[in-house]
Amino acid sequence: EYGVKYVRAQVGSISETPGTNNLRLKYECEDGELAEEEFDMVILSVGLVMPKGAKELAVNLGIDLNKYGFCKTNEFSPMETSKPGIFVSGAFQGPKDIPETVTQASGAASLATGLISSARGTQVTEKVYPPEIDVSEQPPRIGVFVCHCGINIGGFVTVPQVVEYAKTLDNVVYAENNLYTCSQDTQKKITEMIKEHNLNRVVVASCTPRTHEPLFQETLREAGLNPHLFEMANIRDQCSWIHMHEPEEATIKAKDLVRMAVAKARLIEPLQSLPLDVTQKGLVIGGGLAGMVAAIGIAKQGYEVYLIE
Numbered sequence: 001e002y003g004v005k006y007v008r009a010q011v012g013s014i015s016e017t018p019g020t021n022n023l024r025l026k027y028e029c030e031d032g033e034l035a036e037e038e039f040d041m042v043i044l045s046v047g048l049v050m051p052k053g054a055k056e057l058a059v060n061l062g063i064d065l066n067k068y069g070f071c072k073t074n075e076f077s078p079m080e081t082s083k084p085g086i087f088v089s090g091a092f093q094g095p096k097d098i099p100e101t102v103t104q105a106s107g108a109a110s111l112a113t114g115l116i117s118s119a120r121g122t123q124v125t126e127k128v129y130p131p132e133i134d135v136s137e138q139p140p141r142i143g144v145f146v147c148h149c150g151i152n153i154g155g156f157v158t159v160p161q162v163v164e165y166a167k168t169l170d171n172v173v174y175a176e177n178n179l180y181t182c183s184q185d186t187q188k189k190i191t192e193m194i195k196e197h198n199l200n201r202v203v204v205a206s207c208t209p210r211t212h213e214p215l216f217q218e219t220l221r222e223a224g225l226n227p228h229l230f231e232m233a234n235i236r237d238q239c240s241w242i243h244m245h246e247p248e249e250a251t252i253k254a255k256d257l258v259r260m261a262v263a264k265a266r267l268i269e270p271l272q273s274l275p276l277d278v279t280q281k282g283l284v285i286g287g288g289l290a291g292m293v294a295a296i297g298i299a300k301q302g303y304e305v306y307l308i309e
């Protein structure tokens with residue numbers, strides 16, 4: 001009736017056609033067919049409404065919402081709410097995706113730390129660690145901790161099988177599975193097992209070292225081991241996620257990754273960190289609006305800043 005054609009599909013990309021300024025959409029239809037079409041306007045319709053509690057939160061904090069129920073902010077200061085000292089980031093301010101939310105959160109953190117910069121460092125207490133155990137003369141005694149990540153890994157990889165396999169590997173003196181290896185309880189358990197079994201190398205088979213390696217290294221250090229006597233096998237991204245339709249193969253691959261991590265753990269040696277002086281000055285390249293705001297943000301935090309245009 002209105003000439004609307006409804007296509008259920010996944011859009012892969014939108015690009016501008018040079019010359020016409022039309023927009024070219026590439027999409028995958030439900031039957032897997034790839035298609036391309038050109039339009040003179042593309043509208044992204046996001047079905048997002050604020051949760052019920054958002055209004056209550058705004059009232060309690062004394063901040064204004066806009067007519068759509070999202071946090072009211074100024075176009076040029078999207079992290080500042082109507083109340084000084086309260087900053088916003090993410091979907092509370094309006095529909096947005098994760099990268100934009102993360103960028104905005106950095107901006108909000110910069111504004112907040114600018115406000116309290118005079119207190120920076122005034123309440124720092126230095127963490128005291130136990131003396132580091134000298135493992136140089138010891139043969140490797142490796143502990144392996146295999147994570148279920150709830151059903152994230154455990155729903156696709158047979159974790160107990162991986163643990164039993166790990167126990168058969170040379171130098172592995174202890175192996176167990178954990179529901180959530182990054183939980184506080186498990187950090188305590190890892191520390192206890194390091195002491196009880198005199199572990200001098202630790203392997204965690206769970207997710208990515210990019211996000212979780214520092215946490216486990218800290219646990220090793222707290223248990224008296226050098227934090228670099230640690231190795232990680234990523235059986236979540238590399239096994240359960242990408243082989244979720246082949247659980248047997250996922251389990252076989254998890255065993256392979258654990259075997260490789262254990263092989264590497266046998267050879268790793270302690271590393272020492274060296275403190276280095278840091279130049280406490282900022283450099284912002286690009287003097288446009290974003291660059292100027294970044295430079296002001298650093299300056300408000302009390303640092304000398306150079307802005308290059």
Ligand code: SF4
Nearest residue numbers: 147149180182206207
């Ligand atoms: S360590 Fe990684 S895989 Fe395990 S529970 Fe935590 S996030 Fe999930």
